[in-house]
Every structure is written in C-alpha cells, then in structure tokens.
Amino acid sequence: MLTQAQIEDRYFQIEHRIQTAAQQAGRSSGEITLIGASKKQTAALLGQFLALGLHDLGENYLQEAIEKQDTLNASDVCWHFIGGIQSRKSKQIAEHFEWVHGIDRNTVAEKLSRHRLESIQDKPINGLIQINVDAQESKSGVSLSEISLLVEKILSLPGIHLRGLMLLPAPRDTVEEQRQVFARARNLLDQLNSEFDLVLDTLSMGMSGDLEAAILEGSTMVRIGTDLFGPRPV
Numbered sequence: 001m002l003t004q005a006q007i008e009d010r011y012f013q014i015e016h017r018i019q020t021a022a023q024q025a026g027r028s029s030g031e032i033t034l035i036g037a038s039k040k041q042t043a044a045l046l047g048q049f050l051a052l053g054l055h056d057l058g059e060n061y062l063q064e065a066i067e068k069q070d071t072l073n074a075s076d077v078c079w080h081f082i083g084g085i086q087s088r089k090s091k092q093i094a095e096h097f098e099w100v101h102g103i104d105r106n107t108v109a110e111k112l113s114r115h116r117l118e119s120i121q122d123k124p125i126n127g128l129i130q131i132n133v134d135a136q137e138s139k140s141g142v143s144l145s146e147i148s149l150l151v152e153k154i155l156s157l158p159g160i161h162l163r164g165l166m167l168l169p170a171p172r173d174t175v176e177e178q179r180q181v182f183a184r185a186r187n188l189l190d191q192l193n194s195e196f197d198l199v200l201d202t203l204s205m206g207m208s209g210d211l212e213a214a215i216l217e218g219s220t221m222v223r224i225g226t227d228l229f230g231p232r233p234v
C-alpha cells in the first residue's frame with residue numbers, strides 16, 4: 001500500500017512531467033487533462049488522489065467502474081470509458097460516462113447515441129474515435145481508410161458530441177518514433193477539421209511511457225495508470 005507521502009509524490013511528479021513537456025512544446029499545461037487510468041485500482045486509493053486534485057478517471061471495465069462510481073462522490077469526478085466497447089454494454093456505457101474514448105464502428109456509435117438520448121436527453125456523450133495506427137499488430141480502432149465514413153456517421157447522431165481522436169499505439173523504442181505516430185494523429189485531426197469543417201479539439205494520447213512525446217505532438221488528454229497509481233494489483 002502507498003503511504004500518503006508516496007501518493008502525493010506520485011501525483012505531483014506526473015503533474016511536473018506534464019508541465020515540463022508542455023513548456024518544452026510551448027504550450028500551456030492547462031490545455032492538457034490528466035486522466036488517471038484507474039483499472040484494477042481500489043476506490044479507496046482513487047479517493048486519495050481525488051483529494052489532491054485529480055479530477056478525471058478512465059476505466060476499462062464496466063462493472064468495476066460502476067462499483068467505483070457508487071463508492072466515490074460522483075460530483076468530484078469526470079468519468080471516461082477508455083476500454084474496448086462491447087456492443088451489448090453500450091447502454092450502460094452511455095448512461096455512466098461523460099466521455100467515451102474508443103468508438104471504432106458504426107453499430108457501437110448508433111447504440112451509444114440511442115441509449116444516451118433515452119437516458120440523458122439534453123447532454124450528448126463526448127465521443128472520440130479510436131484510430132488504428134498499428135494495423136499489423138492490433139485489431140482495435142478504425143483504419144485510416146475508413147475514418148471519414150465513421151466521422152460522417154457520428155456527426156449524424158444527436159446523442160454523441162464528436163470531440164476528436166484516441167490512440168493506443170504499440171510501444172516504440174525511441175521518443176522520435178513515438179512522436180511520429182502521435183504527429184500522424186494530429187495531422188489526421190487537422191485533416192478531418194478541414195474536410196468536414198469541424199472544430200474537433202481533443203487528442204487522447206500518451207500513457208506512462210510516452211506522455212512527453214504525446215504532449216510534444218499536441219495531446220490534450222493523457223491517460224496515466226502505472227506511473228500515477230503504481231503497478232496494478234494482480
């Protein structure tokens with residue numbers, strides 16, 4: 001178990017890394033939201049981080065997330081669903097989260113929108129399209145050739161407010177290689193904004209091992225698990 005001093009140390013170290021990278025990029029750290037990627041971590045531990053000022057939590061597993069939401073004071077937290085979306089869980093995801101990061105196909109988008117409208121009528125869920133930047137290695141995320149069709153689809157759905165892109169690249173060996181992938185996402189966002197005349201403002205990219213590279217390339221949301229909360233309990 002982490003002591004209070006260790007918790008403070010971890011939280012302020014991550015804040016410091018974000019500030020340093022933002023400064024290096026000539027950006028304001030206020031443009032970057034820290035999301036605690038909190039899968040497998042206990043509600044009690046998360047509560048201690050919330051007390052220090054952490055405000056956003058990203059969960060991968062629906063049941064685990066709902067249990068934590070019941071325990072923690074809802075008004076303290078902005079909840080993000082950052083895991084893969086199973087179609088049959090889209091109803092509860094639409095009801096329990098403010099942001100959903102992994103939209104990657106039409107059927108899921110349609111269901112999220114419909115269920116959101118049924119439950120929370122006046123507040124569309126913030127949606128990000130997960131893009132597949134490692135076509136050989138991973139099956140999740142939409143391929144770059146299909147993204148325009150998915151954007152068009154989501155724009156037609158009143159229950160989702162499309163905000164930008166999310167990516168989960170395979171680990172790279174060097175910062176230079178990390179930056180190349182993140183730069184591709186940034187260019188794609190610019191391209192979509194001009195193609196569809198949009199103001200998409202969100203890039204969810206960067207984790208413990210590559211948050212600096214992501215911020216240098218324009219990330220607005222970093223999802224940090226291990227380096228914030230410590231190793232995940234097994």
Ligand SMILES: *Cc1c(COP(=O)(O)O)cnc(C)c1O
Binds near residue numbers: 039209226227
């Ligand atoms: C677990 C997870 C993270 C955080 O990963 P760390 O390497 O522990 O920082 C970020 N994004 C997603 C989608 C995750 O599942």
